[in-house]
Every structure is written in C-alpha cells, then in structure tokens.
Amino acid sequence: MLPDREKALFLLNEAYERNPGPWKDHSIVVAKCAYVISKQCDDMDEEKAYIIGLLHDIGRREGITNLSHVIDGYHYLMALGYDEAARICITHSFAIKDINTYIGNKDVSDVDLKEICDLIDGYEYDDYDTLIQLCDSIALPDKPVKIEMRMNDVKQRYGYYPSNKWNKHIEIKHYFENKSGLDIDFLEI
Template identity: 90%
Template sequence: MLPDREKAFILLNEAYERNPGPWKNHSIVVAKCAYAISKQCEDMDEEKAYIIGLLHDIGRREGVTNLAHVIDGYRYLMAFGYDEAARICITHSFAIKDINTCIGNMDVSDIDLKEICDLIERYEYDDYDTLIQLCDSIALPEGPVKIEVRMNDVKQRYGCYPLSKWNKHIELKHYFEKKSGLDIDFLEI
C-alpha cells in the first residue's frame, strides 16, 4: 500500500520540519528522476515510482543518522500500513544485499541490525527497488548529475564507496538506459 502524492508530500514536509536539511530536496529530485525514467518503461507506474522516491529517506525525520535512517523510515511508514514505501526505505541503501556495503556508521542496535539484515535478505528486488537505488545515486539536492559525480560526492563525505556497490550502480544505470531508452547522464526532470 502507498499514500497518494499529496499525503506523501505532507509526510515529507512534516519530516523536514522535524529535521531540516538538504535531504528533502534530494528526495524530491529522486522522485522526479524516478518518475521521468519509469514513464518511459511500459511495465512501470510512474506515480508509484514518484511516491516511493519521495519517501525513500523519510527516516531522516529522526535526525542526522546513517544506517538508522533506513530502519526508522521503514518503521514509520509501516505504522501507516505503507508497506510498499517502507520496503524502499530499506532497499534503497543496499543495491548489493550485503550489510557491509553500508556507507557511514552502523548507528543501530544489534536488534535493529539483525532486522535490517533479515529484511534485505527477505526482499526479492524488483524494478522499483532498483530504480530508486539508481535515482538515489544520481540525485543531488540541486538536481540530477552524472552517476560518477554523485558517487564521488558520497565518497568524499563518508570517506568510502565500496567498489562492488559502485559497480552495481553503474550496472543499474545501463539496465534502465536500455529499458527506458533514456541517457541517464543527461536526464531532464
């Protein structure tokens, strides 16, 4: 289940009021990128793509965190019954189903870590999971950029970007370019 676009924006704005930061504009850019790409894919719903893109980082409402934002967002959206958006809170950070590809601190309890690992393992990724993984890797708060620019931005801020994750994001870019017929490096939103 998903909220409609209006409700998703209400949730995003409330979250931003709790924890202002560039993550809100980043989320809007992810949503617009997801919409633009999915609109060119016959088997995808661009409205769903927009909404899950908008809410992928909603866990940031709880403050400045690293890994914690995925479980915080998941639990927050599950409380509303928005399971489709909640799963994206988890999957958007793990293009590779390996907790060791986490960028930043593992600022969660052992119980939360186990839950995140169990959820990653349980989910069979579909094109919506991978689309948001891609869009997250091209979206700066100011707009979409070439994937290498965004991944270098993350690497510079956090000190690392696992090569396996980097390569997976490049693979996703090529997959969605073929699927959509778009040049993702020059995506217009």
C-alpha cells in the same frame, strides 16, 4: 500499500519540519528522476515511482543519522500501513544485499541491525527497488548529476565507496538506460 502523492508530500514536509536539511530536496529530485525514467518504461507506474522516491529517506525525520534512517523510515511507514514505501526505505541503501556495503556509521542497535539484514535477505528486488537505488545515486538536492559525480561526492564525504557497490550502480544505470531508452547521465527533470 502506498499513500497518494498529496499524502506523501504532506509526510515529507512534516518530516522536514522535524529535521530540516538538504535531504528533503534530494528526495524531491529522486522522485522526479524516478517519475521521468519509469514513464518511459511500459511496465512501470510513474506515480508509484514518484511516491516511493519522495519517501525513500523519510527516516531522516528522526534526526541526523546514518544507517538508522533506513530502519526508522521503515518502522514509521509500516506503522502508517504503507508497506510498499516502507520496503524502499530499506532497499534504497543496498543495491547489493550486504550490510557491509553501507556507507556511513552503523548507528543502530544489534536488534535493528539484524532486522535490517533479515529484511534485505527477504526481499526479492524488483524494478522499483533498483530504480530508487539508481535515482538515489544520481540525485543531489538541486538536480540529477552523472552517476560517477554523485558516487565520487559520497566517496569524498565518507572516505570510501565499495567497488562492488559502485559497479552495481553502474550496472543498474545501464539496465534502466536500455529499458527506458534514456541517457541517464543527461536526465532532465
């Protein structure tokens, strides 16, 4: 289940009031990118893509965290009954189903770490999971950028970017370029 766009925007704004930061604008850019790309794909719902893009980082409502934001967002949206959006809180950070590809601190308990791993392993990724992975990897707070630019930005901030994750994001980009007919490097939102 998903909230409608109005409710998703309300949740995003409420979360931003709890923890202001550039993550809100980043989430809006992710949503707009997801909308534009999915609209060009015959088998995708652009409204769903927009909503899950808005909510993918909703766990940031709990404060400045790293891995914790994925499980915090998952628990928050599950408690509201929005299982489809909750799923994206988990999958958006794992283009490769391997907890070791997470970039940043693993600031979660052992119980939460196991839950994240179990969820990742249990999901059969679909085009919505991979679309948000792609959009997350091209979205700055003010606009989409070339995927290499965004991944280099992350690499510079954290000191590394696993090569297998980098390659997977490039693969996803090519998949959606073929599927949508768009040049993702020059996406206009």
